[in-house]
Amino acid sequence: MTLIEVEGLRKRFRTRRGPVEAVAGIDFQVEAGEFVGYAGPNGAGKSTTVKMMSGILLPSGGRVEVCGMVPYRERKRLARRMGVVFGQRTQLWWDLPLEESFELVGHLYRIPAAERAARLRRLEEVLALGPLLAVPVRSLSLGQRMRAELAAAVLPSPEVLFLDEPTIGLDVEAKAAVRDFLRELNRDEGTTVILTTHDLDDITRLCSRLMIIDHGRLIYDGTVEALRSAYGTTRVLVVDLAEDEPVQLAGAVQARAEGRRRWLEFARDEVSAAELIARLLAGHEVADLTLEEPDIEDIVRRIYRGEAPP
Amino acid sequence: MAEHTRVYLRLAAASVRSTARRPAYLAARTVAAALIVAIEVAGVVLMLDRFGSIGGWRPPEVLLLFGLAFTAQGLALVFGDTLEADKMSELVRRGTFDQVLTRPASPLGWVVASYVDTRFLGRMLAGAATVVWAADRAGVAWTPGRAALAALAVACAAAIIFGVLLAAAGFTFVTVQGSEAVNVLIFGGQYLASYPMQIYGSPLRFMFVWVVPIGLAIYVPALGVLGRQGPPGLPGWLAWLAAPVAGAFVALGGLAWRAGIRHYVGTGS
Numbered sequence: 001m002t003l004i005e006v007e008g009l010r011k012r013f014r015t016r017r018g019p020v021e022a023v024a025g026i027d028f029q030v031e032a033g034e035f036v037g038y039a040g041p042n043g044a045g046k047s048t049t050v051k052m053m054s055g056i057l058l059p060s061g062g063r064v065e066v067c068g069m070v071p072y073r074e075r076k077r078l079a080r081r082m083g084v085v086f087g088q089r090t091q092l093w094w095d096l097p098l099e100e101s102f103e104l105v106g107h108l109y110r111i112p113a114a115e116r117a118a119r120l121r122r123l124e125e126v127l128a129l130g131p132l133l134a135v136p137v138r139s140l141s142l143g144q145r146m147r148a149e150l151a152a153a154v155l156p157s158p159e160v161l162f163l164d165e166p167t168i169g170l171d172v173e174a175k176a177a178v179r180d181f182l183r184e185l186n187r188d189e190g191t192t193v194i195l196t197t198h199d200l201d202d203i204t205r206l207c208s209r210l211m212i213i214d215h216g217r218l219i220y221d222g223t224v225e226a227l228r229s230a231y232g233t234t235r236v237l238v239v240d241l242a243e244d245e246p247v248q249l250a251g252a253v254q255a256r257a258e259g260r261r262r263w264l265e266f267a268r269d270e271v272s273a274a275e276l277i278a279r280l281l282a283g284h285e286v287a288d289l290t291l292e293e294p295d296i297e298d299i300v301r302r303i304y305r306g307e308a309p310p
Numbered sequence: 311m312a313e314h315t316r317v318y319l320r321l322a323a324a325s326v327r328s329t330a331r332r333p334a335y336l337a338a339r340t341v342a343a344a345l346i347v348a349i350e351v352a353g354v355v356l357m358l359d360r361f362g363s364i365g366g367w368r369p370p371e372v373l374l375l376f377g378l379a380f381t382a383q384g385l386a387l388v389f390g391d392t393l394e395a396d397k398m399s400e401l402v403r404r405g406t407f408d409q410v411l412t413r414p415a416s417p418l419g420w421v422v423a424s425y426v427d428t429r430f431l432g433r434m435l436a437g438a439a440t441v442v443w444a445a446d447r448a449g450v451a452w453t454p455g456r457a458a459l460a461a462l463a464v465a466c467a468a469a470i471i472f473g474v475l476l477a478a479a480g481f482t483f484v485t486v487q488g489s490e491a492v493n494v495l496i497f498g499g500q501y502l503a504s505y506p507m508q509i510y511g512s513p514l515r516f517m518f519v520w521v522v523p524i525g526l527a528i529y530v531p532a533l534g535v536l537g538r539q540g541p542p543g544l545p546g547w548l549a550w551l552a553a554p555v556a557g558a559f560v561a562l563g564g565l566a567w568r569a570g571i572r573h574y575v576g577t578g579s
Contacts, residue, residue: 013577056411058576072575079414089405095328107320109414110313136331 003160003192004030004053008062011048011216022048024216025062032159033190035182037207037224039197041304045216046196050162053194054084067159080109083153087165090145091152092137098148099133102155109156116155123151127181143174150181160192161185167199179205200297212303220303224296229268231302232294237264237276242285249279260287317415321423329428336428343432347380351440370447371536377440378460378528382467384434390472392425393479402483407574418476418567448536456535459549463531469556470527476563480570527552 011023023045030036040046051057052064055071055078064071069078085091092101106116124130127147132140140148146166153161163182167175183206185191195202203210204224212220220227237252241260249264251271256263266276273291280286329336354376358369367375392398401407401421410420441460450456531549533539 051408054412056408056575075411076414076416079412082412084409084412086405086409089409091409093324093328095331096324100324100327104320104324107317 001032002029003032003034003067004028004194005063005065006049006053007064009049009052009059009064010061011045011052011057012060021216023052023059023213026213026216026218028211028218028221030192030194032192033186034209035186035193035195035207037195037197037203037210038213039200039203039210039300040213044213046213047164049213050164050194050196054082054162055079080156081159083156083158083161085146085149085153085161085163085166087146087163087168090137091149092145094138095136097134097136098129098140101137101148101152102133105152105155111156119155119157120151123155126184127151127177143170143177146170146174146178147181150178154185154191157189158191160194162194162196164196165198166195167197167202175202182206200300204296212300214304227299228294228296231299232296233268234265234294235268235273236292237266237273237280238262238290238292239264239280239284239286240288242287245284247280247284249276249283251279252276314419318419318423321420322426325424325426326428339429340432343384343429344436347433347436347440350380351376368448370444371532371538373444374441374448374450374536375528375532377437377442377444378463378532379467380437380440381434382437382464382528383471384430384432384437385464385468386471386475387430388426388428388434389422390475391427391430392421393472393475395478395482395485397425398479398482399485402574411575417571418564445535450535450537456537459531459534462549462552463528463535466527466531466552466556470559473556473559473561473563476560477566480563480566480568483570483574527556 006026006028009023009026010021013020013022026045026049038046038049048057052059053066053071055075058072066078067081071078092098093104102116102120105111106113111119124133127150129148129151132144132148137145137148150166166182167178170178179202182193182195186193186206193206195207197203208223210220210222210224210227211218222230236255239247239262241247241262244260247254247262247264252264252266254262255265264276264280266273277289280289329339351373354373355369358364358372363369364372392401398421401410407417407421410417413420445452531552534549
């Protein structure tokens with residue numbers, strides 16, 4: 001089932017320096033149950049797209065439909081079926097104990113009391129919120145607060161969840177807690193998640209699909225693996241030689257040398273790692289070796305810079 | 311409908327509880343707001359003392375007008391305080407309003423109910439006390455009709471002030487992302503104004519928050535309460551006209567607010 005349909009979507013802003021096309025005609029569809037990462041440099045049009053999908057902004061052109069509704073036209077009805085978490089702002093009641101926020105959300109989204117209690121018990125357990133319920137939101141740490149924000153956003157069992165930088169500023173442990181929760185939510189409840197982030201780690205760990213936007217256009221839409229194989233054709237063999245000697249190998253270029261360590265770059269589609277290692281071992285005594293896959297961070301940076309796939 | 315109302319009442323209650331988490335702060339704000347009314351009343355008393363009367367109105371009669379106006383302002387600002395330009399533009403600039411738009415609620419209901427300011431309850435109560443005191447000094451014999459007139463005056467003046475605030479808030483959506491210069495010209499004075507001036511900062515606000523509502527909704531009913539003859543051409547039944555006028559103000563304010571939201575959704579922040 002298609003949950004989000006975007007077709008020729010545009011948004012033009014008028015600024016003092018003339019009109020700016022923040023979103024310049026993008027098309028995509030998201031099926032129910034997908035976990036989509038939405039990346040792009042600052043000002044690429046990420047949040048403008050999300051705002052159009054959540055009904056905060058009216059498109060200047062094209063079509064957007066979420067859960068079968070036109071967001072800006074059926075804002076309130078759609079609001080009942082979607083959850084929104086903006087990493088740097090709170091959806092909770094700042095001065096009140098956390099449990100009151102959950103209670104208000106329950107009333108706001110008309111969740112029957114028994115259902116709310118049951119769901120809350122589960123969320124409290126998964127997100128370890130129990131000890132925090134009586135604490136005013138403003139006294140929570142950032143990691144605690146983000147867990148609470150997620151609980152509040154998914155309490156009404158939304159079909160689609162829009163997340164904007166949910167792990168920003170979190171420490172390693174808090175990041176892991178947030179990611180685990182999202183992964184389980186997507187897997188167990190089938191919640192569709194659109195994750196806007198700068199943190200590519202979030203994307204590689206969570207998303208089945210990655211969309212990259214730049215200058216208001218969708219420049220990549222596919223899996224992380226496909227991106228790696230399309231752009232990341234250069235792999236690196238790191239070799240620790242038994243003796244300090246020059247290395248010459250057909251199909252590989254020495255990128256760096258440090259003591260007895262050599263970095264040998266080679267193209268995935270020209271020579272396999274196994275073949276290269278065999279050639280290496282035939283002529284040299286090797287103490288150790290590792291194979292480095294292209295870094296997704298690196299690949300995306302190259303895409304932002306406008307480098308076409310080789 | 312009843313369910314809707316309950317949600318907004320819950321939001322309002324949450325907003326009051328938020329302030330009540332700091333009881334001393336809440337009490338200080340409320341008492342301070344009431345004290346300011348007392349100071350303003352004292353100012354009027356002192357001024358009237360010099361002149362004896364204004365246009366044939368004795369001091370307690372003038373005070374009754376002021377008392378009704380204070381009560382109405384307090385009532386309007388308990389709910390409408392966030393609609394003031396500086397507070398609205400803050401909501402917009404901080405992105406809070408974007409979040410309001412993602413809630414299954416009316417944005418106006420949300421904004422009004424979520425930012426109830428109990429400080430103005432102090433103003434309202436002090437205003438009501440002024441009315442009672444001034445009426446006593448002016449020798450008003452309260453009848454159900456006169457009490458109804460006073461209540462009508464307060465309700466209508468409050469509605470008019472609320473309507474004006476609503477329209478101003480609608481306008482804020484346009485100015486926030488417009489040139490900042492416009493903002494400074496129209497609203498800039500507020501940032502500099504100290505507290506008492508906040509109530510009637512610029513001449514424009516003075517005009518709308520004092521002159522228009524008092525002229526329309528307070529002066530004429532007050533004549534009835536005091537049992538005074540108005541100037542010729544101002545018949546007593548005119549007082550009841552205040553209700554439709556107030557309704558029109560709220561309706562126009564509502565239209566401006568909706569236009570503002572449409573603009574906001576169209577252009578973003």
